[in-house]
Amino acid sequence: MDKYPKFKPAVIQAAPIWLDREASTDKACRLIADAARQGAQLIAFPEAWLPGFPWWAFLGTPVWGNSFFVELYANAVEIPSPTTERLCRAAKKARAHLVMGMDERAGSSLYCTQLFIDDKGCVMGRHRKLKPTHVERSVWGEGDGSDLRVFDTPLGRLGGLNCWEHLQPLIRYAMYSLGEQVHVSGWPAFSLYRRQSYALGEEACTGASREYALEGSCFVLSAVSVVSKEMIERLADTPERADLIEVGGGGSRIFGPDGSTIAGPAPGDEEAILTADIDLSEIARAKNFADPTGHYSRPDVLSLIWNRAPQPCVREATETTDMA
Numbered sequence: 280m281d282k283y284p285k286f287k288p289a290v291i292q293a294a295p296i297w298l299d300r301e302a303s304t305d306k307a308c309r310l311i312a313d314a315a316r317q318g319a320q321l322i323a324f325p326e327a328w329l330p331g332f333p334w335w336a337f338l339g340t341p342v343w344g345n346s347f348f349v350e351l352y353a354n355a356v357e358i359p360s361p362t363t364e365r366l367c368r369a370a371k372k373a374r375a376h377l378v379m380g381m382d383e384r385a386g387s388s389l390y391c392t393q394l395f396i397d398d399k400g401c402v403m404g405r406h407r408k409l410k411p412t413h414v415e416r417s418v419w420g421e422g423d424g425s426d427l428r429v430f431d432t433p434l435g436r437l438g439g440l441n442c443w444e445h446l447q448p449l450i451r452y453a454m455y456s457l458g459e460q461v462h463v464s465g466w467p468a469f470s471l472y473r474r475q476s477y478a479l480g481e482e483a484c485t486g487a488s489r490e491y492a493l494e495g496s497c498f499v500l501s502a503v504s505v506v507s508k509e510m511i512e513r514l515a516d517t518p519e520r521a522d523l524i525e526v527g528g529g530g531s532r533i534f535g536p537d538g539s540t541i542a543g544p545a546p547g548d549e550e551a552i553l554t555a556d557i558d559l560s561e562i563a564r565a566k567n568f569a570d571p572t573g574h575y576s577r578p579d580v581l582s583l584i585w586n587r588a589p590q591p592c593v594r595e596a597t598e599t600t601d602m603a
Contacts, residue, residue, distance in 0.1 A: 283560035286434050288461070289319035289375075290500045290542075292531040293550040294468075294507035297331040298347070300354035304329065304362055307379065308369040314552050315373035320398070321434055322370075322377050325504035325531075326441045326465035327391050329362075329381040330354045332504065336414040337471055338520045348418060355384035358394065358405060371400030376432055378439055378463040380502070383407070388420040393439045393465060395430055403430045409450060412443045423590040429457035435559050439463035445487040452583050455495045456572040460562055464488040464501045469547070470528025481530040481547070493538030496565035498557055501543075505529045505550060536565035 291310050296302035307329060314322045326332065333351060335344035356362045370377040376398050383392035383405070391408035407422030408415075427450065429438040438459040444450050445464060454462070466488075469481040477483055485501060492499040506528050515521035527548035533555040535541045542555035569575040 283558065283563070284434050285556065285558045286320040287318045287554050287556055288321040288323065288498075288500055288533065289314035289317060290502045290531045290533060290545075290553040291322065291324045291328075292503055292505060292529045292545045292553065293328075294505045294510065295328050295331045297507065297510045297513070298350045298354050300330045300356065300362060303331070304365055308365065310552065311366075311369045311373050311375070311377065314554075315375055317552060317554055319373075319552075319554060320375050321437070321461065321500075322373070322375050323439075323463040323500040323502045324377075324379045324465070325502040326380045326393075326467050327382050328465075328504055329356055329379060331382070331510075332467040333382075333415065333418040334467075334471065334506070334510065334514055334524060336418055338514060338523055341417060351382055351418070352384065352389060355382040355389050356392075356394075357384050358392075359402070363394065363402065366394070367396055367400040367402065370396045370398060374398050376434060376437065378437075378465075380441065380465045382419075389418060390422065391415070391419045391441055393441065393463065395437065395439070397432065403432075404428055406439055406441075408441045409444060410447070424585060424587040425589040427453050427457075427585075427587070429454065429459045435460035437461045437463075439465060440491075441465045442467065442484075443487075445484075445491050449583055451491060451494065452572065453585050455497075456583070459495060459497050460559055461557070462491060462495065462497050462499045464491060464499050466501065466503045468504045468506045468528025469530055470506045470525045472523055473525060475523070481528075481544075485530060485532060485544075488532065489534050489538050489540075492534035492536060494571060496536045496562055496568075496570065498536060498559075498562075499534040501532045501534065503529050503531045503545075505548070536562045 532543035
């Protein structure tokens, strides 16, 4: 906290090759290299980008969507795996830290995960979405308290959350308490229910990322995906479904610790690499006004209880364990 690095991050706004892990990884490596050529030292991808967001869960019955789920399951990413090794090599070659949003497969379950890789090509850790939103719970399992993490890097203290985790006050507060300085806010495309739900749209959800920057006094990289024509061709097979999801849906931004927009928005219907120049000394200025887990808190009135222990579903009993 006594050093103030200056660096350039990049936010990737692009569509994956939907439900194709290998082709999406190929595209990710190209985008990482492109961002590095622009001088990026931190590269952030959207939520569940590799190999894609489970849009079908919002568009039809579980029976209709089951074939999509099977396809996603086959193309999800295990940690570690040849896919994560490729991402590590790409980050090392780019000399950049990488935060990749992915569908993680662990055992027979899937999770909405952000994978954190350093500029040496080493996995630092992961964040699993603590509570998938609405019908996402038919696709992804839940993370636990050990999945709320902030990583020390030469660029500052780096963390991330996915989508509507930014609307959960206690999750935000837990992250602020870790001294987060640079935050990756991962989102799917804002192209679902455009005429039916303001809450899922660009203005409301971008506001959540901006509030995170202002409230936490940190830089926020809001990485938003886009829906491609190829996705629509597969998903919108009836007039009703065609009315619920559209091509595009981008709107990535980068926010300063005072809540100001310092890059973006990227055009909603285009793929883009968004960059900005970051100076961490601006965080000290913002914290002087309000530090929600420090001088601007009232722990005598309100406090957070946080269980950070992993919660495996199988635990081995020891000889001293009371099995009664």
